[in-house]
Structure formats: C-alpha cells, structure tokens
Amino acid sequence: MINAFLQLLYPKCCFACDQVLIRSENWICTRCRFELPSPGLFLEQPNWISHKLDGLIEYDRVHAYYVFSEGGKVQHLLHQIKYKGQERLGEYLGGCVGRSFSVKEYDLLIPMPLHPSRLKERGYNQAACVAKGIARASGIPISETHLLRTKQVSSLIGLNRAERYKTLEEVFEVLRPGELDGLRILLVDDTLTTGATFLAAGAKIKAASTGKLSFLALAALK
Ligand SMILES: [Zn+2]
Numbered sequence: 001m002i003n004a005f006l007q008l009l010y011p012k013c014c015f016a017c018d019q020v021l022i023r024s025e026n027w028i029c030t031r032c033r034f035e036l037p038s039p040g041l042f043l044e045q046p047n048w049i050s051h052k053l054d055g056l057i058e059y060d061r062v063h064a065y066y067v068f069s070e071g072g073k074v075q076h077l078l079h080q081i082k083y084k085g086q087e088r089l090g091e092y093l094g095g096c097v098g099r100s101f102s103v104k105e106y107d108l109l110i111p112m113p114l115h116p117s118r119l120k121e122r123g124y125n126q127a128a129c130v131a132k133g134i135a136r137a138s139g140i141p142i143s144e145t146h147l148l149r150t151k152q153v154s155s156l157i158g159l160n161r162a163e164r165y166k167t168l169e170e171v172f173e174v175l176r177p178g179e180l181d182g183l184r185i186l187l188v189d190d191t192l193t194t195g196a197t198f199l200a201a202g203a204k205i206k207a208a209s210t211g212k213l214s215f216l217a218l219a220a221l222k
Pocket of ligand 1: 028029
C-alpha cells in the first residue's frame with residue numbers, strides 16, 4: 001500500500017528510456033529489455049569488437065553485453081551508472097551478465113580500477129559494481145587488489161586510440177603477480193570505446209603473470 005502510494009508520488013522510471021515503469025518492472029522497462037542492442041555475450045571470435053584489440057595484445061576472448069552508440073539508450077544507461085550514482089544499477093546489470101557465466105569459464109574477475117582520488121570523488125567504482133554483480137550471480141571470485149591505477153590522467157575524450165594508449169601506458173600496476181599465474185582472468189569494465197584502457201591494463205597483467213586474459217565490457221561502442 002505504502003509502496004503503491006510512493007510509486008504514485010515518485011514514479012520509478014526506466015534507466016534507459018525514462019518511461020514510467022509499471023509495478024512488475026524493475027530498473028529497465030520490458031520494451032527496452034527486448035530492444036536494447038546486444039551482440040550476445042558469447043561472440044564468435046574474431047568480430048567487430050575483437051578487431052579493436054587483435055594484434056595488439058595476446059588474449060583469449062572479448063565479451064560485451066550491450067552495444068552502444070553516441071546519444072543512444074545504452075549510453076544513457078551507462079551514464080546513470082557512471083555519473084548519476086546508480087551503482088546498484090551497475091550491480092543489477094552485472095548480475096544479468098553473471099547468470100550467463102559459470103565458475104568453469106573463469107577463475108578470477110578483475111574490475112578496471114579507478115585512481116584513489118577519483119574513487120573518493122565518485123564514491124564507488126562503476127566497473128567494480130558490474131564485476132560484483134557478475135561475481136554474485138556466477139560464483140566467480142573477484143579481486144580489487146591485484147590491479148591498481150597508480151596515476152591520475154586527465155580526460156581521454158577526443159583522443160584517438162594511439163594517443164589514449166600512450167597516456168594510459170604507465171597508469172596501471174600489478175601487485176602479487178605470481179598469484180595470477182595460470183589463472184583464467186576476466187578483466188571487467190563498464191565500457192569499451194577504443195579498447196585502449198583494456199590494452200594498457202591487460203599489457204601490465206600479461207607482462208607480470210602467466211594468467212590467461214579475457215575482457216568483458218558491459219557495453220562496447222559500435
Ligand atoms: Zn525503457
């Protein structure tokens with residue numbers, strides 16, 4: 001009764017299209033659930049996403065749950081997670097991803113780290129929210145202590161992949177690399193645009209350990 005009254009006063013809206021949700025809907029409306037563009041998590045490799053990474057790093061697979069374009073609904077959804085404090089939405093979508101994976105496929109999830117000062121400013125790491133949702137649904141363990149971001153860089157917007165990579169090259173550090181040896185690691189981020197962040201962080205992991213590396217983005221830019 002109270003919930004119904006609150007819903008009338010403060011209706012919950014779809015995080016992708018802003019339409020008011022009906023009572024049985026949560027986070028995302030039914031229409032968006034069917035219509036948001038998705039490449040399917042288990043893409044045949046190579047594909048249009050792997051073309052952003054192929055030949056630049058040794059890796060196993062790349063996955064993406066959504067495809068996004070500038071100004072589209074998926075970008076709106078990502079914006080809520082990254083800039084509007086909706087960390088629980090990130091965990092929820094991570095859960096959707098995690099139900100597709102099982103502990104047999106990966107040994108460890110590593111979320112893309114934020115620099116501590118950025119983490120303090122935002123209050124949470126959006127990639128870690130997604131990874132936590134995956135971990136909870138799949139049972140795959142998660143580590144936020146093996147990969148660190150030790151340098152803060154200014155915005156990468158407007159830079160091409162080579163410029164982004166050069167900026168990010170010395171930003172990440174791997175701790176206790178021996179513990180990653182032989183593991184099937186899934187590096188998780190909220191978005192994959194040029195792939196430069198995955199390349200820079202992935203290169204550090206590959207240089208430090210014999211772990212087998214795969215990538216997962218909640219959404220990849222088409
Ligand atoms: Zn919607």
